[in-house]
Amino acid sequence: MKHLLILFGLSALTTVISGKSHCHACFDSICYSKARIFQNYPISGQLAVDRVANVVYFHYEDTQPLDHTVAFDLHDIRFLNIPGIQFSFARAVDQATREAYIGGANGIYKYNPITNVTTHFALNNKTIWHMQFKDKIYYTIFMTKGLYTYEKKQSKPVVALKDYTIDDFIVDKRDDIYFMSNFTVYKLKKGENKVTIFSTIIYSLTTDINDNAYFIQRDTRGLYKIDYRTGRLTEVGAFGSGSPFRTVFDNFNNVIYYDGNSDELFYLTPNYGRCKVTDEGKGRKLKKKVSSYFDSDI
Structure with a gap:
């Protein structure tokens, strides 16, 4: 518990009264303040959010070393231990049932937050590397090429991706698949069998509510999304500092992210100060800078 430091309290009222706001991130020209959820121990693997209850799932390893798969309730500000599984790397939530699917060294487990019970679900001989739930489970296997789906007790490969080593992936609202492989982002459009190169810039990938x-550039701290009219990336804004590594959106479409530099988990909420994002530096040294019309504390 001592490692959980929720620092809520920055609000729109503060901005209105004082004319000042902290601007730890700038998205769509709006300032966001950050609250620290977790620190001191490295977090590994995916973040996942139950958006019905606004609970974020993650894993950390302490100094013993012991593994802990846990959750944090963003509404009630409380820490939750997930029973029946310690180590995990992949995590995904069925938003309709609130069941969390947790991938570890012995396949996929299913956690029911209503009963607080974890049961083994599938693939007990596989180490699950990455997951997303979108009508069914999409998953990758550690040190194994390809992307797979699991539905009705059957596992099937996505044939077009069988030769790719996939480090990260998402399935978007059109059921198009974006994935990172060998320092390149690729796209597999729904219903097609041909993979196309989407970007040679390294991004981490996520989807909103x-x-x-969405695409996060860790080095420049830029946040981008698909413009579905053009199919191209458009800049949403930038994180003010650190190295945003894993990112998810909560039920208000606010960002929760893991800072790979500081090993801290943060929650961003809008304080409605105005801001802008500018580029500084040149070439490989290009960085995003957040400037606020109020006082900034980045």
Whole structure:
């Protein structure tokens, strides 16, 4: 518990009264303040959110070392231990049932937050590397090429991706698949068998509450999304500092992210200060800078 430091309290009222706001991130020209959820121990693997209850799932390893798969309730501000599984890397939530699917060294487990019970679900001889739930489970296997789906007790490969080593992937609102492989982002459009190169810039990938595709550039701290009219990336804004590594959206479409530099988990909420994002530096040294019309504390 001592490692959980929720620092809520920055609000729109603060901005209105004082004319000042902290601007730890700038998205769509709006300032966001960050609250620290977790620190001191490295977090590994995916973040996942139960958007009905606004609970974020993650894993950390302490100094013993012991593994802990846990959750944090963003509404009630409380820490939750997930029973029946310690180590995990992949995590995904069925938003309709609130059941969390947790991938570890012995396949996929299913956690029921209503009964607080974890049961083994599938694939007990596989180490699950990455997952997403979108009508069914999409998953990858550690040190294994390809992307797979699991539905009605059957596992099937996505044939077009069988030769790719996939480091990260998302399935968006159109059921298009974006994935990172060998320092390149590729796209597999729904119903097609041909993979196309989408970007040679390294991004981490995520989707929001409407399954819109988002891309985070860790080095420049830029946040981008797909413009579905053009199929191209458009800049949403930038994180003010650190190295945003894993990112998810909660039920208000606010960002929760893991800072790979500081090993801290943060929650961003809008304080409605105004801001802008500018580029500084040149070439490989290009960085995003957040400037606020109020006082900034980045």
